[in-house]
Structures are given as structure tokens and as C-alpha cells.
Amino acid sequence: MLAAERRDHLLALLAREGKIVAKDVAADLGISEDSVRRDLRDLAAEGLCQRVYGGALPVSPAVVDYTARQTVTPDGKRKVAATAAALVRPGNALILDGGTTALAVAYALPADLACTVITHSPTVAVALLDRPRVEVFLLGGRVFKHSAVACGAAAVEAAQNISADLCLLGVTGVHPQAGLTTGDAEEAAMKRALAARAAETYILASSEKIGTASRFRVLPWEKISGLITDTDPRHAVVEQLTARGVEVLTAD
Template sequence: MLAAERREHLLGLLARQGKVVAKDVAAELGISEDSVRRDLRDLAAEGLCHRVYGGALPVSPAVADYAARQTVTPDGKRKVAAAAAALIRPDSALILDGGTTALAVAESLPPELACTVITHSPTIAAALVAHPKAEIFLLGGRIFKHSAVACGAAAVEAAQQISADLCFLGVTGVHPEAGLTTGDADEAAMKRALAARAADTHILASSEKIGTASRFRVLPLEAVTTVITDATAHPALDALRAQSVEIRTAP
């Protein structure tokens, strides 16, 4: 089999099965594991897969910069945001993570809803300034420009001083084996700090994030209350439900 054919075969496995196991592909094709690993390295260098021990997982498209992510599945993000906003009760306190889906949640809050919003995203804080009944607490720290959020030691320390009823957390990947992941270590740490300060944590995951993975784990799947998604038919969803993960499908 030519290298180009192996490449297409690997990409097909990622699309159909949600992972590639190097030793299984090597046995199937009658080639060495080194050849498979070399092909996976080449695909990873092009941003077409996420390498893990023993193989690879589908790479998340949500690792693009903030401006680019605003154009990715905007309808799906609005559906997820509406489903998330419906969970917020009057006079509750919520932690709202950064990112484009979280911004859609802020924009979905009914103007008559009285609530307290705690966020480390200047973008979200600014979007809520005109909300008549939302009290806003902005956590400060070093701004991670990729997601327009505060991260680092100062931001984590600030997060440890607050508490909330709900936390709406964005991730770049939701995968039944890799768990909940994102592309930056400091951002992953900040997300963990935020989730630890809420009674319930809900994951905002538009369809392009389901079945994909990024480099840094945020939380294990069992640590969250629900995964809110607009995806309706994906093999990863069945695998997540088999692990007792509650999936809330946005209408």
C-alpha cells in the first residue's frame, strides 16, 4: 500500500471509529508499527489528528484562534447556549467560562433574569454590561489571547475565593477515552479551578467537539453533571452514555 493510501485509510478510521490503534492497523495492513506511527506523526504535523500513546484520536477544530472559532457552527453554538440558559434559575450565581459558545450563553440570557455571573472573560463581562439584571464579577489575571480569558496563578487564586450554583465550561474536545480536553495547559488548569467552585458543572459542546481530543485534559467525564450538545447522531455519544455521562441534547 502506498503512503497516500495508508494516509487515507488512517483518516477513514478516525472518521468511522473515532480512534486509530497503531498495532491493529499494522496487523491489518501487514506493515510495521513504526510505519503507522510515522504516518500518524505526519498527519499530526498537518493538524489532521491528535497523537496519543499507541495511536491517534480525531483532532478538535476548536483549537483555532478566537476570531476563527466565531465562524465555526454558529447555529449549533446558539442551540447549545439556549439549552444552557434554560437551566439558570432566577437569583442564582453562575460561573461562565470564556469562548465563543459561552459568549452565546451570555447573549441568550433573558433580560428579565436576575442573576450573578462570575467570569474570567473580559469579552463576556463586556457583553453583559447592558444586561439590566445581571450582576457581573470579573476574575483577573494574565490574558490568554487565544480564548480572550484570564489564566495563570493570579486567576486561579481569584477563582478559589468564589462559589456558584452552576458552572458552564467550554472545552475543545469531548471524547469517551480522552475525556474533556483543551489545547493549553494553563487554560485547562483555570477550567478545573472554576469547575471546583460550583455545585454543578455543565459542558458546552457544539457538535464539532464531540468525538475529538486536544492535548491537555480538563476533567474526567465523571466529574461533570451534563454535556450539552447539538449533536444528535455520533458514535461517541453512545460511548459516552455507556459510561453514564448525561447528554442533554439542545433542540
């Protein structure tokens, strides 16, 4: 089989099965695992898959820049945001992550809701300026432009001095085996720091992120209260998560 044919085979397998196991592909095609791994390295370099131990997973489309992400499944993000906003009770202290879905949550909060929002996202803070009953605390640090949020040591230290009832956290990938992931190590560390300061943490994940993975793990499944997604409950990944005890809130 030519290299181009192997490439097409791998991409078709990834789309059909949601994963590639290198040793299985090597056995099926009668080639070495090294050949498969080289092919996966090439595909990963083009942003077409996320390499993991033993193979590869679908790459998250949420790794593109912040402006481009605003055009990715906007209806799904609004549905997720509306369901997430309904979890916020009057008087709550809410930690609200950055990113396009979190920004949609800010806009989805009821206009008359009295609460405190703690965020490391300048865009989220600005979106709440016209909410007279929302007290906004903005955590500072180095701005990670991909998600328009503050990260780094200063931001993590600031996060360690807060407490909240609820944390609404975005990720770029949701996968039963790879877990909850994002594409930047410092952003992943910041998300962990925020989640650690809330009584409950829910993950915001519109459908394009389900079944995909990025490079850095954010949290293990047992550290979250639930997942909010607009994905069909009959989706194979959602069914796997439900079977392992993850609370999945369906946004519709």
C-alpha cells in the same frame, strides 16, 4: 504500500472509525508499528489528528483562533447556549467560561434575569454590560488570546475565592476515552479551578467537538453534572456517554 497511500488510508480510517489503533493498522497493512507511528506524527504535525497512547483520535476544529471559531457551527452554539441559559435560575451565582459558546450563553440569558455572573472572559463581561439585573465579577490574569480569557496563577488564585451554584464550561474535545480536553495546559488548569468552585458543572459542546480530542484533559467524566450538545442522541459517541451514566441534555 506507499507513504501517500498509507496517509490516505489512515485519514479514511480516522473518519470512518473515529480512532486509529497503531498495532491494528500495522497488522492489517503488514508493516511495523514504528512506521504507523511515524505516519501519525506527520499527520499530527499538519493538525490532521490528535496523537494518543497507542494511536490517534480526530482533532478538534475548535483549536483555530477565536475569530475563526465564531464562524464554526454558529447555529449549533446558539442551540447549546439556549439550553444552558435555561439552567440559570433567578438569584443564582453562575460561573461562565470564555470562548464562543460561552459568549452565546451570555447573550441567551433572559433580559430580565437577576443573577450574578462570575467570568474570566472580558468578552463575556462586556456582553453583559447592558443587563441591569446581572451583577458581573471579572477574574483577572494573563490573557490567553485563543479563547479571550484570563489564565495563569493569578487567575487560578482568584477563582479559589469564589463560590457558585452553577458552572458552564467549554471544552474543545469530547471523547469517551480521551475525556473532556482542551488545547492549552494553563487553560485546562483554569477550567478545573472554576469547576471546583460550583455546586454543578455542565459542559458546553456543539456537535463539531463530539468525538474529537485535544492535548490536555480538563475533567474526568465523574466530575461533571452533564453535557449540553446539539448532537443527535443516536450519535455513537453520545450513546456511549449515556451508557456510562453521563447526563446528556440535547439542545434543539
